[in-house]
Amino acid sequence: MxxxxxxxxxxxxxxxxxxxxxxxxxxxxxxxxxxxxxxxxxxxxxxxxxxxxxxxxxxxxxxxxxxxxxxxxxxxxxxxxxxxxxxxxxxxxxxxxxxxxxxxxxxxxxxxxxxxxxxxxxxxxxxxxxxxxxxxxxxxxxxxxxxxxxxxxxxxxxxxxxxxxxxxxxxxxxxxxxxxxxxxxxxxxxxxxxxxxxxxxxxxxxxxxxxxxxxxxxxxxxxxxNNELNYHDFYSLIGNDSAFKIVRNQLNEKGTTFKGINSIYREIKGTAAPYKPNVILITVESLSADFLAHYGNTERLTPTLDSIADNSIFFSDMYATGTRTVRGMEALTLAIPPTPGSSIVRRMDNENLFTVGHVFKDKGYVNTFFYGGDGYFDNMNHFFGSNGYNIVDRGRKLLNETYAGTRTLIQDKDVTFENAWGICDGDIFNVVIKDADTKYKQHRLFNNFIMTTSNHRPYTFPDHKINMPVGSREAAVRYTDYAIGNFLNQIKTKPWFDNTVVIIVADHCASSAGKNEIDISKYQIPCMILNLKNQPKMNISKMTSQIDLFPTLWSLLGWNYTSEFYGKDVLADTYEPRVFLGTYQKLVYLKGDSLVLLSPQRKVDTYLYNKAKNEQKPFKLPLRTVNEGIANYQTAFDLFTDGKLRLK
Structure with missing residues (x-):
């Protein structure tokens, strides 16, 4: 031996x-x-x-x-x-x-x-x-x-x-x-x-x-x-006709008319008097709900956001669809459940999709994506530029990119602080204000998608803005809150402010890990709409998803529009609270307290979810609920991969 x-x-x-x-x-x-x-x-x-x-x-x-x-x-x-x-x-x-x-x-x-x-x-x-x-x-x-x-x-x-x-x-x-x-x-x-x-x-x-x-x-x-997962190869399925019938029934609200078969393409009629304000969407990096006092935090990290929540249309029980920025972008632009594998933002063949930006463009808006870093990261520039948005970012150079939108680089003179992920939130907000001033002088409506960066490791930001040292997540949250407050104070003096709606929402939470396989509480995010005309402050306590944000806004604005979105007007009488959550492989459908977890190898687990205790107990749910979860994810995957989410 x-x-x-x-x-x-x-x-x-x-x-x-x-x-x-x-x-x-x-x-x-x-x-x-x-x-x-x-x-x-x-x-x-x-x-x-x-x-x-x-x-x-x-x-x-x-x-x-x-x-x-x-x-x-x-x-x-x-x-x-x-x-x-x-x-x-x-x-x-x-x-x-x-x-x-x-x-x-x-x-x-x-x-x-x-x-x-x-x-x-x-x-x-x-x-x-x-x-x-x-x-x-x-x-x-x-x-x-x-x-x-x-x-x-x-x-x-x-x-x-x-x-x-x-x-x-x-x-x-x-x-x-x-x-x-x-x-x-x-x-x-x-x-x-x-x-x-x-x-x-x-x-x-x-x-x-x-x-x-x-x-x-x-x-x-x-x-x-396993960067890409084919839903049909790995997940539980139901008949295609049955799947679309289930989803269409869920999306069938008052004033909705569907077009075609095995499709969610539809026309939606508004019920209120329509008006068209400018829209500024501030998507905050890693803003977990539990950073806010409204959710029990006692560190006073977000005095601005807590004040806004008290005086806005506040979605107090909203959930992100995923755990990465590109998932949040996917939800906020496509209003679609997370499909297995990478976010659609990072995938091939993601051009000319039916996006939120398309609805705004159809109403005469100019769409712009603002990012304090290099939008080449995570394919963001290509996605937004190929789907109806102009781009303003802090790129290192202009690349030979093939998308329709224009790209403008943020100049050194507009930067006071910068780290590995980009310029500080205060700087990107100043760039947005300059752009809005220009659009206002040109008599153009604008829809802005802003992605912040300061609440990201290494958690550094300008000196003398807050009374906390750099280097911690908590300090970064406090600085972002300060920057948002300063931004709002500045734009209140602008002539375009009275006709501008500001939305603040997180892309995802700071952490998704917990004792459960998918910890629901780690997906809860704050969301608020402010400065909406003739709308009193409101606390929407229903369970809602990121994908429901813009359909709800458009309902409040009284718009007629065509839709290929899975998002719904959460203020409608027929709305049944449900959310979609996912990792790269695990897909969750949560309706009320009924939780369906879909996994590869066609595995389906069902639980009862106790939010107060953050507990998930195995429980045999009705087949109807399980099929609803499968139908939403199965049809979302099919519509994207078959190219049926493209502009008509």
Missing amino acids: TNLFKSRYAILLGFIIYFLLFSLLIRSILFISSSQHSEFTFFEVLRFYTVGLFFDLGTALVLTALYSAYLLIIPERFYHQKWNRIFTFLIFLFFLVITLFSFFAELTFWQEFESRFNFIAVDYLIYTYEVIHNINESYPLPLLIAGMLIIASVITYIFYRLKLFENSFDSRTPRKPRIVISSSLIILAILFATFIKNSAAEHGNNRYVNELSKAGIYSFFAAFK
């Missing part, structure tokens, strides 16, 4: 042991962090450590598979030469640094998203400029790099002291044992990569346990592989 620690496999085996030990350390750190948010039973702890070890070992075998093959095929006469020693040492250092960086990235990613690597991490690889600068501004990067190099040096020294390099290079490992060892390792790696899906780590409803059971690197490649 070959002693692996005295064979040419000594370095490989040592690397696997190192990887398992560090993975155990990272899992333990994440466990301690998660213990502040969720309780764990003994068996849950035992499960995620056991399952985690299995995933870590499989990942280690996959990482070392090519080196296993190399050890098999390189002849003895070459293996002992100096060039192989140098080559092996460089490969060892490379994988050592890469895995150490991965472990560090897992800790920072968990701090932000309380999750193992997912599609977000894959997306971030594309936008290296923003991500690298964000990391540099959020963490002492030189110290971290130095720390990783020191750790790598220590591990290398330990390998040296244990004589793993010496044993490997001085050994004589015959061909037959090499065939057995390498073949076994490679076959196990192939079997693991082929048959073990990342979702195999997910059992039960405690999301933290599921995430802790996974391995970070394996989760990353699983996310990369």
Whole structure:
């Protein structure tokens, strides 16, 4: 029997042991962090450590598979030469640094998203400029790099002291044992990569346990592989005719006339006297409901927003459709449930869709998307520019982009503060005011979509604006609230203000992680409409979705318009409260207290949701409710992928 620690496999085996030990350390750190948010039973702890070890070992075998093959095929006469020693040492250092960086990235990613690597991490690889600068501004990067190099040096020294390099290079490992060892390792790696899906780590409803059971690197490649999900291949289905019949019945409000079959295309007649104000939509980065005093916060982070909520049309029980900015943009422009995989904002063939901007353009408005960063990030410029919006952003340069809308770069003279994600909220609001002044002089109605950036890591903003130091989420929220208040005070003096409606809504919450697989409370966001003529302040306490915002506004404005939206007028007598929530794979339909959770492998779970206790208890719901959830997601996927959401 070959002693692996005295064979040419000594370095490989040592690397696997190192990887398992560090993975155990990272899992333990994440466990301690998660213990502040969720309780764990003994068996849950035992499960995620056991399952985690299995995933870590499989990942280690996959990482070392090519080196296993190399050890098999390189002849003895070459293996002992100096060039192989140098080559092996460089490969060892490379994988050592890469895995150490991965472990560090897992800790920072968990701090932000309380999750193992997912599609977000894959997306971030594309936008290296923003991500690298964000990391540099959020963490002492030189110290971290130095720390990783020191750790790598220590591990290398330990390998040296244990004589793993010496044993490997001085050994004589015959061909037959090499065939057995390498073949076994490679076959196990192939079997693991082929048959073990990342979702195999997910059992039960405690999301933290599921995430802790996974391995970070394996989760990353699983996310990369499954960036797009075909609803028909992975999710529960009902008949196409039945699905559209269910959705049309839900959307059939007073004054609605449907056109065609297996479609939601319809004409909606307004019931109030119509008027056309300018519209400024402020989409606030990561503004969870629980930052506001209205939802129980006692830190006085949002005095402006709390005051507005008391004197506006306030949607006090609204929910975001997803956990990323592009999901919020998707909901606020397309009024569609989240389809599995990436947001439509980031997908191919997302041009000339029937958007909120199309309705405004049809009424004579100029649509503009304002972003303090580079709109190339997350495909935002292409999406908005290809769907009826002009663009004003802080791009690094004008690209040869092929969309219809014009693009204007924010100039240095208009910038007082900037970080990795863009200019501060105060600066972007000043740019909006200048643009509105110009539009007013040109006698043009405007519909503005503003995306803020200050409430994003690294949480930095201009000095002397608030009495909190930079660097924390709470301080960033307080600054954004200050900037919104200052913006409103400025525009109240403008001649166009009396005919301008301002909407404030979050794109998503600051955190989506919780004890449940999808924690409903982590999707609740504030939304308010102010300065709407002849409309008294109102607290809309019905459960509503982001996708309902503009259909409700247009109803208040008395508009007639054509629609391909899933959003509804929540003030209508026939409105039945329901929301749509999703991650990249999990899709939720919540109607009242009935919760339907759709997952890949055509899995359907149903629960009763107790909002007061934030509890989800397994419960067999009526088939009608389950089919409503399936019908909405199935038809939304079909309409987009079949190109039926395009302008008629």
